[in-house]
Amino acid sequence: MKIAVKYFASMRDTMGKADESVEISENASVSDLWSSVAESSMPENTLIAVNMEYTDAAHALQDGDEVAFFPPVTGG
Amino acid sequence: MKVIVQEAAFDPWKEVCEYQEEHIGAGKHGASVTFIGSMRDFNDGVEGLSNMYLDHYPGMTEKHIERVCQDALDKWDVMDAFVIHRVGDISPNDAIVLVAVWSEHRAMAFDACRFIINDLKHRAPFWKREANEQGERWVEGNTVDEVADQHSDMAKRAS
Numbered sequence: 001m002k003i004a005v006k007y008f009a010s011m012r013d014t015m016g017k018a019d020e021s022v023e024i025s026e027n028a029s030v031s032d033l034w035s036s037v038a039e040s041s042m043p044e045n046t047l048i049a050v051n052m053e054y055t056d057a058a059h060a061l062q063d064g065d066e067v068a069f070f071p072p073v074t075g076g
Numbered sequence: 077m078k079v080i081v082q083e084a085a086f087d088p089w090k091e092v093c094e095y096q097e098e099h100i101g102a103g104k105h106g107a108s109v110t111f112i113g114s115m116r117d118f119n120d121g122v123e124g125l126s127n128m129y130l131d132h133y134p135g136m137t138e139k140h141i142e143r144v145c146q147d148a149l150d151k152w153d154v155m156d157a158f159v160i161h162r163v164g165d166i167s168p169n170d171a172i173v174l175v176a177v178w179s180e181h182r183a184m185a186f187d188a189c190r191f192i193i194n195d196l197k198h199r200a201p202f203w204k205r206e207a208n209e210q211g212e213r214w215v216e217g218n219t220v221d222e223v224a225d226q227h228s229d230m231a232k233r234a235s
Contacts, residue, residue: 009203010214052136074215075202076113
Protein backbone atom coordinates (compact mmCIF):
# COMPACT_ATOMS: atom_id res chain seq x y z
CA MET A 1 0.00 0.00 0.00
CA LYS A 2 1.08 3.59 -0.59
CA ILE A 3 1.63 6.00 2.31
CA ALA A 4 2.36 9.75 2.10
CA VAL A 5 4.95 10.68 4.73
CA LYS A 6 5.67 14.20 5.98
CA TYR A 7 8.44 15.53 8.22
CA PHE A 8 8.39 18.87 10.04
CA ALA A 9 10.86 21.19 11.79
CA SER A 10 14.01 19.45 13.11
CA MET A 11 12.66 16.11 11.87
CA ARG A 12 12.73 17.50 8.31
CA ASP A 13 16.39 18.49 8.83
CA THR A 14 17.25 15.07 10.21
CA MET A 15 15.54 13.20 7.38
CA GLY A 16 16.85 15.60 4.74
CA LYS A 17 13.44 15.92 3.10
CA ALA A 18 9.98 17.37 3.75
CA ASP A 19 7.95 14.48 2.39
CA GLU A 20 8.05 11.24 0.47
CA SER A 21 5.78 8.53 -0.85
CA VAL A 22 6.44 5.08 0.61
CA GLU A 23 5.29 1.62 -0.54
CA ILE A 24 4.77 -0.66 2.44
CA SER A 25 3.20 -4.08 3.04
CA GLU A 26 -0.42 -4.57 4.09
CA ASN A 27 -1.09 -4.43 7.86
CA ALA A 28 2.00 -2.32 8.51
CA SER A 29 2.01 -0.05 11.58
CA VAL A 30 3.48 3.44 12.00
CA SER A 31 6.42 1.75 13.71
CA ASP A 32 6.98 -0.47 10.64
CA LEU A 33 6.80 2.61 8.43
CA TRP A 34 9.47 4.35 10.51
CA SER A 35 11.76 1.31 10.21
CA SER A 36 11.43 1.47 6.43
CA VAL A 37 12.29 5.19 6.13
CA ALA A 38 14.87 5.73 8.92
CA GLU A 39 18.18 4.10 9.74
CA SER A 40 18.00 4.76 13.49
CA SER A 41 15.24 4.25 16.04
CA MET A 42 12.54 6.88 16.41
CA PRO A 43 13.56 9.65 18.88
CA GLU A 44 11.65 9.22 22.15
CA ASN A 45 9.86 12.58 22.00
CA THR A 46 8.63 12.16 18.39
CA LEU A 47 4.98 13.05 17.83
CA ILE A 48 2.97 11.13 15.23
CA ALA A 49 -0.13 12.12 13.29
CA VAL A 50 -2.06 9.93 10.87
CA ASN A 51 -4.43 11.82 8.57
CA MET A 52 -3.85 14.90 10.77
CA GLU A 53 -4.90 13.18 14.03
CA TYR A 54 -2.43 12.44 16.84
CA THR A 55 -1.78 8.75 17.34
CA ASP A 56 0.99 6.37 18.43
CA ALA A 57 3.52 4.07 16.78
CA ALA A 58 1.26 1.01 17.10
CA HIS A 59 -1.39 2.59 14.85
CA ALA A 60 -2.27 0.25 11.93
CA LEU A 61 -1.97 1.98 8.56
CA GLN A 62 -4.28 1.87 5.56
CA ASP A 63 -3.62 2.49 1.88
CA GLY A 64 -3.54 6.23 1.13
CA ASP A 65 -2.87 7.35 4.73
CA GLU A 66 -0.87 10.51 5.37
CA VAL A 67 1.62 10.06 8.23
CA ALA A 68 3.54 12.92 9.82
CA PHE A 69 6.55 12.72 12.15
CA PHE A 70 7.56 15.80 14.13
CA PRO A 71 9.23 17.01 17.35
CA PRO A 72 7.38 18.55 20.35
CA VAL A 73 5.46 21.65 19.26
CA THR A 74 6.44 25.21 20.17
CA GLY A 75 3.71 27.56 18.97
CA GLY A 76 1.91 30.37 20.76
CA MET B 77 -15.98 30.85 16.16
CA LYS B 78 -13.18 31.72 13.80
CA VAL B 79 -9.60 30.44 13.42
CA ILE B 80 -7.09 32.10 11.11
CA VAL B 81 -3.51 30.92 10.39
CA GLN B 82 -1.71 33.55 8.34
CA GLU B 83 1.71 34.81 7.26
CA ALA B 84 0.77 38.49 7.35
CA ALA B 85 1.45 40.62 10.44
CA PHE B 86 -1.68 41.76 12.28
CA ASP B 87 -2.80 44.27 14.89
CA PRO B 88 -4.47 42.12 17.59
CA TRP B 89 -6.37 45.03 19.18
CA LYS B 90 -7.86 46.07 15.86
CA GLU B 91 -8.80 42.46 15.05
CA VAL B 92 -10.54 41.98 18.43
CA CYS B 93 -12.53 45.21 18.03
CA GLU B 94 -13.61 44.35 14.48
CA TYR B 95 -14.56 40.77 15.36
CA GLN B 96 -16.52 41.91 18.41
CA GLU B 97 -18.40 44.52 16.42
CA GLU B 98 -19.26 42.05 13.66
CA HIS B 99 -19.99 38.86 15.63
CA ILE B 100 -20.78 39.60 19.28
CA GLY B 101 -23.10 42.56 19.19
CA ALA B 102 -23.39 45.55 21.49
CA GLY B 103 -24.61 44.84 25.01
CA LYS B 104 -24.58 41.07 24.56
CA HIS B 105 -21.49 40.13 26.58
CA GLY B 106 -20.32 40.95 30.09
CA ALA B 107 -16.73 39.78 29.76
CA SER B 108 -14.08 39.50 27.08
CA VAL B 109 -10.70 37.90 27.82
CA THR B 110 -7.86 38.34 25.34
CA PHE B 111 -4.45 36.66 25.27
CA ILE B 112 -1.79 38.06 22.94
CA GLY B 113 1.53 36.27 22.55
CA SER B 114 4.38 38.36 21.10
CA MET B 115 7.94 37.67 20.01
CA ARG B 116 10.68 38.61 22.53
CA ASP B 117 14.19 39.53 21.42
CA PHE B 118 15.57 37.02 23.94
CA ASN B 119 14.66 33.44 24.84
CA ASP B 120 16.02 30.70 27.05
CA GLY B 121 19.28 32.55 27.79
CA VAL B 122 19.82 33.55 24.15
CA GLU B 123 19.98 37.33 23.60
CA GLY B 124 19.73 39.45 20.49
CA LEU B 125 17.19 37.43 18.55
CA SER B 126 16.80 39.10 15.18
CA ASN B 127 13.93 37.11 13.73
CA MET B 128 12.08 33.84 13.94
CA TYR B 129 10.57 31.41 11.46
CA LEU B 130 7.37 29.68 12.48
CA ASP B 131 6.83 26.35 10.74
CA HIS B 132 3.46 24.58 10.84
CA TYR B 133 1.53 21.61 9.46
CA PRO B 134 -0.99 23.15 7.04
CA GLY B 135 -4.40 21.60 7.46
CA MET B 136 -3.76 19.86 10.78
CA THR B 137 -2.98 23.15 12.50
CA GLU B 138 -6.30 24.76 11.59
CA LYS B 139 -8.23 21.55 12.27
CA HIS B 140 -6.62 21.16 15.71
CA ILE B 141 -7.25 24.74 16.84
CA GLU B 142 -10.85 24.68 15.58
CA ARG B 143 -11.48 21.53 17.59
CA VAL B 144 -9.94 23.06 20.74
CA CYS B 145 -12.09 26.18 20.36
CA GLN B 146 -15.18 24.01 19.91
CA ASP B 147 -14.20 22.00 23.02
CA ALA B 148 -13.95 25.29 24.95
CA LEU B 149 -17.36 26.43 23.70
CA ASP B 150 -18.84 23.06 24.71
CA LYS B 151 -17.13 22.97 28.11
CA TRP B 152 -17.79 26.50 29.32
CA ASP B 153 -20.77 28.81 28.92
CA VAL B 154 -18.98 31.18 26.55
CA MET B 155 -20.45 32.96 23.55
CA ASP B 156 -17.63 32.89 21.04
CA ALA B 157 -13.90 32.34 20.48
CA PHE B 158 -11.55 33.92 17.95
CA VAL B 159 -7.94 32.85 17.23
CA ILE B 160 -5.29 34.25 14.89
CA HIS B 161 -1.83 32.61 14.67
CA ARG B 162 1.09 33.80 12.55
CA VAL B 163 3.35 31.49 10.53
CA GLY B 164 6.44 32.22 8.44
CA ASP B 165 8.90 35.03 9.17
CA ILE B 166 8.30 36.95 12.41
CA SER B 167 10.18 39.91 13.96
CA PRO B 168 10.63 40.87 17.63
CA ASN B 169 7.57 42.66 19.05
CA ASP B 170 5.25 41.14 16.42
CA ALA B 171 2.08 39.54 17.71
CA ILE B 172 2.35 35.78 17.15
CA VAL B 173 -0.99 34.65 18.52
CA LEU B 174 -4.32 36.15 19.56
CA VAL B 175 -6.94 34.24 21.55
CA ALA B 176 -10.15 36.13 22.39
CA VAL B 177 -13.17 34.76 24.23
CA TRP B 178 -16.50 36.41 25.08
CA SER B 179 -19.00 35.39 27.76
CA GLU B 180 -21.66 36.78 30.07
CA HIS B 181 -19.42 36.54 33.16
CA ARG B 182 -15.63 36.71 33.61
CA ALA B 183 -14.88 33.30 35.13
CA MET B 184 -15.99 31.37 32.05
CA ALA B 185 -14.07 33.63 29.67
CA PHE B 186 -10.85 33.41 31.76
CA ASP B 187 -11.04 29.61 31.96
CA ALA B 188 -11.88 29.11 28.28
CA CYS B 189 -9.13 31.48 27.10
CA ARG B 190 -6.51 29.75 29.27
CA PHE B 191 -7.68 26.34 28.05
CA ILE B 192 -7.35 27.34 24.39
CA ILE B 193 -3.91 28.98 24.62
CA ASN B 194 -2.47 26.18 26.78
CA ASP B 195 -3.66 23.48 24.39
CA LEU B 196 -2.44 25.52 21.43
CA LYS B 197 1.04 25.88 22.95
CA HIS B 198 1.39 22.19 23.80
CA ARG B 199 -0.57 20.40 21.06
CA ALA B 200 -1.06 22.57 17.94
CA PRO B 201 1.58 21.69 15.30
CA PHE B 202 3.75 24.82 15.17
CA TRP B 203 7.56 24.96 15.52
CA LYS B 204 9.72 28.02 16.19
CA ARG B 205 13.15 28.47 14.63
CA GLU B 206 15.04 31.41 16.16
CA ALA B 207 17.89 33.36 14.59
CA ASN B 208 20.55 35.67 16.02
CA GLU B 209 24.09 36.66 15.00
CA GLN B 210 25.44 33.26 16.08
CA GLY B 211 23.05 31.33 13.84
CA GLU B 212 19.70 29.56 13.95
CA ARG B 213 18.16 26.92 16.21
CA TRP B 214 14.86 25.08 16.62
CA VAL B 215 13.21 25.95 19.94
CA GLU B 216 12.93 22.69 21.86
CA GLY B 217 9.99 23.21 24.19
CA ASN B 218 7.36 25.65 25.43
CA THR B 219 7.18 27.00 28.96
CA VAL B 220 4.76 25.37 31.37
CA ASP B 221 1.76 27.34 32.67
CA GLU B 222 2.39 26.81 36.42
CA VAL B 223 -0.94 28.36 37.46
CA ALA B 224 -2.83 25.99 35.19
CA ASP B 225 -0.88 23.07 36.68
CA GLN B 226 -1.77 24.28 40.20
CA HIS B 227 -5.44 24.49 39.23
CA SER B 228 -5.24 20.98 37.81
CA ASP B 229 -3.60 19.65 41.00
CA MET B 230 -6.20 21.42 43.17
CA ALA B 231 -9.00 19.92 41.08
CA LYS B 232 -7.49 16.43 41.43
CA ARG B 233 -7.17 16.81 45.22
CA ALA B 234 -10.75 18.07 45.48
CA SER B 235 -12.20 15.18 43.47
